[in-house]
Amino acid sequence: MVALPTSRGSVFKDPRTLCPDYVPPKAPFREHELEKLRAVQMDSRDKPAEYRRVFITGRYGTGKTLLTKFYAATTRQDQQTLYVNCIDCRGKIPSLLHEIIRSLKPGFPRRGYSLYELRETLAEILRKHRGRILLIIDDLDILLHKSGSEGWKNLQDILKLEVFDSTLNLTVYTINHIDLLDRMDFLNQALVERDLFDLRGYSKTEVEAIIRFRASLAFREEALGQDFLTEVAEKTSSIGGNLAYAMELMLKAGELADLTKSDKLTLNHLYEAEKTVHPRFKGFLLEKLEKHEKILLLSTARTLKRKPYGEASLSEVEEEYRRLCRILGYKPRGHTTLFHKVKNLSLLGFVTHKLSGLGYRGKTTLLGLPGTPPSLVESRVEESLKISIKNIYSKR
Ligand SMILES: Nc1ncnc2c1ncn2[C@@H]1O[C@H](COP(=O)(O)OP(=O)(O)O)[C@@H](O)[C@H]1O
Ligand SMILES: [Mg+2]
Incomplete structure (x- = not known):
């Protein structure tokens, strides 16, 4: 959340325009890609829904999300955009479907339905839907990492729903790591090649x-x-x-x-x-973490501050996590839940995790940070959790 300037003396005109969700009035240096997107959409009109698609690849921060959102905002009026971000869905197909349905039917619950029920619900809604749809699936890497070929297959099965043939105009996927596509041998590489937009860096x-x-x-x-x-x-x-x-x-x-x-x-x-911003620390993404994910990340940073060699065992981090929960007055989550959260944090690029090798008794999970200084991570998470170090120390 960005605080709006309250006093007249602020340097800001509007700080919200710096946030990732903001769509600026123009997208300089991406005119060519916008043209190409329009051309693909025109060209793919009569193809089966599953083939009306584009992959936009490019490194983090090269404007993939902006390109899709800008395109959606400036394209035909009779088209509804469904935007889903695989980060928000933590790469899980049912969550992604919940989100798609929610954009068509606001108020639909965020969770609780099986994949089959969701498919049926979506088909039912689409049957009554008037107008065409532009589907944007942002940060597909997360889905591919989390749900692999199974997830991709499930998604494609959904897009093969007959009702999509008459409603879906185009599906746009964005991917941060182009090499991920090469490793996905279940994708038809010839088709991927044809549908690929690789954004050059600026x-x-x-x-x-x-x-x-x-x-x-x-x-x-x-x-x-x-x-x-x-x-x-x-x-x-x-x-x-x-x-x-x-x-x-x-x-x-x-x-x-x-x-x-x-x-x-x-x-x-x-x-x-x-001192508080780092190219490898996705500060804007931090706000998308749940409370316990944040506390776990904070525990990792705090444990790593004491470790000159840069890795901490999960049990050490868990100990710090339980201590923090006690101080903050939250009920700590159990080991299995925490392990899932570690995997999520790793998926989103906040931590690294691996199994221990030589020098450790038995197998243990080792946590690290991906090149981000522990003290920077600590202060950013604390700021986000609205707690101060002073508070924590004084309660020890
Ligand atoms: N051509 C551009 N013109 C204006 N702002 C841009 C442009 N390209 C990227 N940005 C801005 O830079 C930031 C990062 O872009 P983003 O689309 O989030 O990157 P990606 O999705 O590739 O990680 C966003 O705030 C976005 O609005
Ligand atoms: Mg993006």
């Missing part, structure tokens, strides 16, 4: 132009300095052009400027912001 000049454009939507003109924007662009290009990082960095710098009652964004705000 050049340094493009990164800078996009940052300037997005900053002009988020900040008051008088608050922006050239050196600030140049430095954000420099830092973003140096890590490969991940624009999600740039947005988070600008948001944090703006919050710091407001906190210090400064009416201009300076390099100092940027350097301070850098």
Whole structure:
């Protein structure tokens, strides 16, 4: 959640425009891909629903989500967009179906139905549906990792529903790791190749132009300095052009400027912001974690702070987790549930996990962080859980 500026002295015009859900009024440097998407949609009209599809691949922060949402917002009016994110569904087909149904029938429960019941419900709703549908399945990697070929097959079976033949215009999948597609030998590689849009990364000049454009939507003109924007662009290009990082960095710098009652964004705000933003830490995604996932992530970071060699056993992390739950007044979850949560955190890229090798008695799960500093993870999760270190220490 982004706090809206309350005082007149804020550097922000609208901080929400820096959040990943925001769809800007234009998508510079992606005009060609938008044209291509339109052409595919026109071309695929008479094909069976399962073949009306596109895979958009590209590294994290290259604008895949933006491209799909911008396309949906600017394409034909008589088409309804169903957007589902595999992260929100934690890669599970039933959850994904629940979400699709919820977008057609608001108020439908988030869980509780079997795959068969969901299929039937969806078919029933679609039979009565008027107009065509654009289906966007974002971050497919998560589904492929979690549910594998079985999940993919289930999804394709659903898209083969007869009612989809007359309702579905196009399915767009986005994927962060293109090599994942090669490893999916159950996919028809020739078809994948045909339907593939591989987004090139932005050049340094493009990164800078996009940052300037997005900053002009988020900040008051008088608050922006050239050196600030140049430095954000420099830092973003140096890590490969991940624009999600740039947005988070600008948001944090703006919050710091407001906190210090400064009416201009300076390099100092940027350097301070850098202490809490990391290219490998998906800060915006943190808000999508459940409470116990956050506490588990916090326990991992806190345990790892004490470990110079960078790995902690699950039992050590669990001990810290139970301690934190006790302090915070939450009922701790059991071992099996926690193990599932570890797998989810790993799926979303917050932790790494593997089985121990030599040097450990028996087999144990070892947890690590994917190159993110433990103290940064700790402070971000604490901030998100709205607790302070001081609070925790004082209750020990
Ligand atoms: N061409 C562009 N113009 C404006 N903003 C962009 C552009 N490309 C990416 N962004 C912004 O950069 C951030 C990261 O893009 P996103 O679509 O979330 O990346 P991905 O889905 O590939 O990880 C988002 O805030 C997005 O709006
Ligand atoms: Mg995305």
